[in-house]
Amino acid sequence: MKKSIIFLSILFCTDMTATAQSTYTTMDDPSHAGGFIYNGVITKYALQNQPTFTWYADNQKAYTAPAILMEGMKAQKDAVSYLIFGGTWCGDTQNILPKFFKTQEAAGVADAKISFIGVDRQKKSIGNLASVMGITNVPTIIVMKNGKEVGRVVEYGTTGKWDEELGGLLK
DSSP, X not given: OHHHHHHHHHHHHHHHHTTSOOEEEEEEOTTSTTOEEEEEEEOHHHHHTOTTOHHHHHHHHTOOOOHHXXXXXXXXXXXXXXXXXXXXXXXXXXXXXXXXXXXXXXXXXXXXXXXXXXXXXXXXXXXXXHHXXXXXXXXXXXXXXXXXXXXXXXXXXXXSOHHHHHHHHHO
């Protein structure tokens, strides 16, 4: 029940940020020249439009989603929502997240169905959302249906094929 209430709060905040300023903070990332760490509720557009995040476009270019993921996202586009935790400093997030968003757009999943929470290097987020949701590794993609968690894929999943595992959750 507590997780359902938190998810609904996140969705409400994300919906508000579609018409208002984003609810995140940025800090310089000393490990990467010109890099930033985003913490809080952010959108894919914040990633796409940050000139120093060249990894975003680079990791979308050659990616083609497996059929199981594309079909699953299309079939469930109105039924499920996604709660994603990631770190703009994290190589796994930098690899997976642009591919997820490319697939989301191709499958016709509305931006409003996705809540993306940026975390710092300690995997903490504004509002303590990451701790409440039990986030230990990023990225973590949580599939939600009717306010309840259906399942999650953490980093590359248990098989190393995050996209196939996510597609399997959507079947």
